[in-house]
Amino acid sequence: MGIAGAAVSLMGVVVTGWFTYRGTRTAAAIAARPTAEQNQFTVLQATVNRVDRENTELRTRQSRLESLVRACTWTMDRWARQMYDNGIEPAPPHPLVEEHNRTGV
Known part of the structure; x- marks a missing residue:
């Protein structure tokens, strides 16, 4: 009986x-999963923040460029009117300028 009991105990x-x-192995895997997901989320959040910052910078630059183009157009229009008023025919505009004046795009 002693040997059988020892075998059952073993x-x-x-x-x-x-x-x-x-x-223990399953618990470790479960505990590691949120950490891995948190790391992925951290990388994703950093990427989103970087893209938002870059988009803001690009929008600012684009807005500034659009303002500059409007100012240049206004100035060139004023110069062209002055030339017409003084009987001087200005050079024809670039085809892209003509297309923009025609279509607005």
């Missing part, structure tokens, strides 16, 4: 150890 220890190993 078997119990092995099975308990196996379940403990499995549970």
Whole structure:
């Protein structure tokens, strides 16, 4: 009876150890998953912040460029009127300028 009891006890220890190993490994995997997801989210958030910053800079530059083009157009129109008023025919505009004047695009 002593040997049988020792064998059952040994078997119990092995099975308990196996379940403990499995549970610990599974718990570690579950605990690591949110950390990995958090790292991915951190990278994604940094990328979104960078893209937002770049878009803001590009919008500012585009707005400034559009203002500059309007100012140049206004100035050139004033010069062309002065030339017409003094009987001077200005050179024809670039085809892109003519297209923009015709279509507004």
